[in-house]
Amino acid sequence: MHSPHTNTTHTGGFTLIEVMVAMFLLALVVAAGATAASSGLRATFAASDRVTAFYMAQEAVEVVKNIRDTNAKKGSSWHWLNGIDPCIGTTCEADGIAGTLSTCSNCTVLRDGANGFFGDTGDGTRFTRVVEIEEIGSEDREIRVDVTMTWDDNKLIISEHVFNWRI
Amino acid sequence: MSLTGASNQRGIAIFYAVVVGGLVLVMSFAITQIAFREVRFSALSSRSQHAFYASNSGLECALYWDLKEAQFSTQVFPNDINEKDIECAGDKVADFEQSYTPPDPNTGSNTGTSPDGTGPYGTYTSTFTVNGLGIDGDSCADVEVLKNWGGSSELKTTILVNGRDNCSASGRGIERSIEVEY
Numbered sequence: 258m259h260s261p262h263t264n265t266t267h268t269g270g271f272t273l274i275e276v277m278v279a280m281f282l283l284a285l286v287v288a289a290g291a292t293a294a295s296s297g298l299r300a301t302f303a304a305s306d307r308v309t310a311f312y313m314a315q316e317a318v319e320v321v322k323n324i325r326d327t328n329a330k331k332g333s334s335w336h337w338l339n340g341i342d343p344c345i346g347t348t349c350e351a352d353g354i355a356g357t358l359s360t361c362s363n364c365t366v367l368r369d370g371a372n373g374f375f376g377d378t379g380d381g382t383r384f385t386r387v388v389e390i391e392e393i394g395s396e397d398r399e400i401r402v403d404v405t406m407t408w409d410d411n412k413l414i415i416s417e418h419v420f421n422w423r424i
Numbered sequence: 425m426s427l428t429g430a431s432n433q434r435g436i437a438i439f440y441a442v443v444v445g446g447l448v449l450v451m452s453f454a455i456t457q458i459a460f461r462e463v464r465f466s467a468l469s470s471r472s473q474h475a476f477y478a479s480n481s482g483l484e485c486a487l488y489w490d491l492k493e494a495q496f497s498t499q500v501f502p503n504d505i506n507e508k509d510i511e512c513a514g515d516k517v518a519d520f521e522q523s524y525t526p527p528d529p530n531t532g533s534n535t536g537t538s539p540d541g542t543g544p545y546g547t548y549t550s551t552f553t554v555n556g557l558g559i560d561g562d563s564c565a566d567v568e569v570l571k572n573w574g575g576s577s578e579l580k581t582t583i584l585v586n587g588r589d590n591c592s593a594s595g596r597g598i599e600r601s602i603e604v605e606y
Binding site for chain 1: 435437438440441442444445446448449451452453455456458459460462463465466467469470473474477480481484485487488491492511512513514557558559563
């Protein structure tokens, strides 16, 4: 009565349940892993966008300082805010290649497909870059440069005070 | 014999599931760890950026008041009667202080009168704080301007600026420093 056949059948039934449990476990773990990895990847892309944004903001500040320095090199008769003054009290965009500022309304950053540079030529990107300049005091001494980067639902602002110290 | 073999096979599917599942979990944990570190790094980098621009603004302020207005003393106080009206970021700078360090006679430094005739050789230090920097005015910069005759006829200026992104008493700040010499 106690035959190996009965035993074999019993083992087979157990394996089916076992496989189901194993599949359930695997599914659970893979789902958890995939969720964690996908949220991790999303965070990585967000971090990379943020780094791109602050380099672009930095570039705009450098454009303003470059214009100030170029004006100083042209001599004392050249006003230090030449090329910067159209942006006082309004919104501007900066072109890092040309080193110029120009007024803009939606201020989307464009990307040149040929060389990959961000600027004001090429196709639209998710980034907008707004340069705002405010004169501090009336002594022709100091300006405040605020660069606001926005992309998706994110925002980054940097603020720099630039002085007329060049002699 | 066959019975024993079947017994040994028991639990092999669960064993594989646990091993594969464990591998998947370890990999996803590693990816998540890297991603969160990147997020932390990018958040810290943007705060560091604010600290750097606070520092840079403080430096611009010091350069203007030195190169254009010559407000940093090369004279022994109270001989220096210049009115200090240093204004930066729309306000008078805070905690303006001046001090003088005579040259060390042991190093053979010149202890005579400085070449501009206004005081002895040595180091003249001016320190101040520029507040109200940054987007919300929370950032600030501590500026130190050193004028040193250093035994030669050339005046050496060193500006050391420490900018912080958050200067409120409660918050922890990130500091970036810039040093300029001319």
